[in-house]
Amino acid sequence: MNEKTTLDLENLRDLIDGVDQQLLNLLRKRLDFVAQVGTVKHAAGVPIYAPQREASMLAKRRKEASDMNVSPQLIEDILRRLMRESYLNEKDVGFKQVKTDLGHIVIVGGEGQLGGLFSQMLTLSGYQVKSLDKNDWHRAEELFDGAGMVIVTVPINVTCDVISNQLNNLPDNCILADLTSVKTEPLNAMLAAHKGPVVGLHPMFGPDVGSLAKQVVVVCDGRHPEAYQWLLDQIIIWGARIVNEDAQKHDKAMQLVQAMRHFSTFVYGLNLCKEQADIDTLLQFSSPIYRLELAMVGRLFAQDPELYADIIFAQEGSQIAISDYLDNYRQALELLKAGNREEFVSQFKQVAQWFGDFAPQFQHESRAMLQSVNDMKSN
Template sequence: MPLKSSYSDRLKKTDHSLIALLSDRISLLASEQPSLDEQLADVAPLLAEAGIPQSVWVGVVKGCHAGLTPKSATNHVIPRQITIIGGRGRMGRLFKEQLSLVGHNVSILEHDNWEYADELLSQAELILVSVPIEYTVDVIKRAAKYLAPTTALCDITSIKTQPIQAMLEYHCGPVMGLHPMFGPNVKSFFGQKVVVCPGRSDDSFQWLLDFLKSQGGELIFSTPEEHDQMMVIIQATQHFYRFSLGVFLAQAKVDIEQSLTMSTPNYRQEIDIVKRLFSQNPNLCVDIMLATEERCNAISFLANTYSRLARLVARKDREALIKEFENTQSFFEGKINSFIQPLNTTVIQRDFKPQNISI
């Protein structure tokens, strides 16, 4: 049904004004790069007053930044020779694209060109290991024998303790672990968090860390052990929760489209996250849940919690459920105001394909 003329004209005029303002914003971003959190702090009250969800505003800001190459990233760049092991995977492709964009020379080593490993690894200044979790340590062992003592070796997988231990053991040169806390579908590193786990000779990676910051990334420093403990909650249990929800919806044959027509914003957001989870490689999702014994134990504890609460629901034990709520409420009391508003609903996962690398 065509829009009424007056409504259509007003909408068109608003769109033209919005496009002009977005153009101005992109021009300003080219000369100055405030962090996403800083920008949100400035406009959050206005968004609330106007009834605009923060996620909408964040999406617009990231869209403005996506096609923008910051001046700080391209000025005085010393081209580095980089090899990405597993560079055909989606996260590997993202890093290759972003590093190449600012002038670095990036090569890819995959299972079908290991005969060139000496050439691709021995001459590189930086090696990024971007392979599935189950192959990471073995690939590090295999690659290490080709590396010069000055070569910087770094992995970008989602567990850190075992890979960093392996890199320190098998390579005598600079070592660092990175965990990009976002999926490979992002258009840039702007507003994205990257966990940094130092290993050895941190100065050799300073140019890489500066690059990530120049692109608008936020660096979070952590020990490998602290990182892996947090990922039990941030990744493994969340994957299991959404994996379980997806399986439930499929088994119950829920009409998702109909449910969305009368849904709340939170439900739509959750369905979007579940949908994206199940659009990924199943090997990756399962590997994230099974990566360590700690993750398996935490998932089992979460499942037991579900079962215990479900039994209370089955018994219609209203008093017990209220008690559970109140106990948990007291746990969160005093912490709610300090929680960061969710800025990005991207599922933290990477769609590597096991066939991309052989060991």
């Protein structure tokens, strides 16, 4: 590279650095405006996530980007990342308290990760939250006295026992709720133990989420829904979406959404371990989609094995779903052993037809994720 080329590159890079500095200043200004928006929303009790506003804004920015010969997807990617940061900042402002005359809230298992997350969100909303953990039962009567709501978030395998044996003498108007990923048995246990308002909740996210914006909370009604409607309104203000569902239908879906998926991931990781696969080599030759798959496998094994054992072993029906998956795997393997390429293609087309419009939709959604994974590659 000659001296002139080097000088030209240095000058251009200096100009780019200047633009980057302007971008940083604009980002700081945008975050300041977002903080002001959060303050207004807090005072008015407006949910931090406004899907219609977001969709409208993105559509306008995409059109403006296209008119300027800038990739619409580029501006959407940037704005979505900024909005995620904005939701985190809005949470720091706090939230409007929907139920101002509620007694204190007791979270049974409040020192756990999920209990800690809900304690944080409720505290940010102005509620008085107390924690009761396994070494605190000698204080239970004191903690429950005057409680407006008790939330149970303990390991699945002891949830029903805790409810039946420890939560059968709550104040009559106290709301009893749980955060368990299995709903039928805990809901029945709560209805039997407590004569007041009862509701089953399943947060469809882990405790490491930075914000509840765009997250889903499944609600299984128990008794006196009018008494806990304020809680659902409060969760919506946090930015989450409420999905009402029958407890049995929920549990059936969880056999596929959680138990079968986590078990399959466990077996995949177990197989890699037994094969003594070299992860560095796998990453070196991985496509973005395989890297994402491997990341999801690794994510499972970075977490609490007791939690995933609880999820997988919680329902006997999960064994049926997992066994059906194994049967289908064996049948597909027989096609491979027999060299029956035609039947493989035929079944592939059959499944694609069953997916219908969801297949191209998922292809579009996954493209952005795969691009992000590729951008993050360090080896």
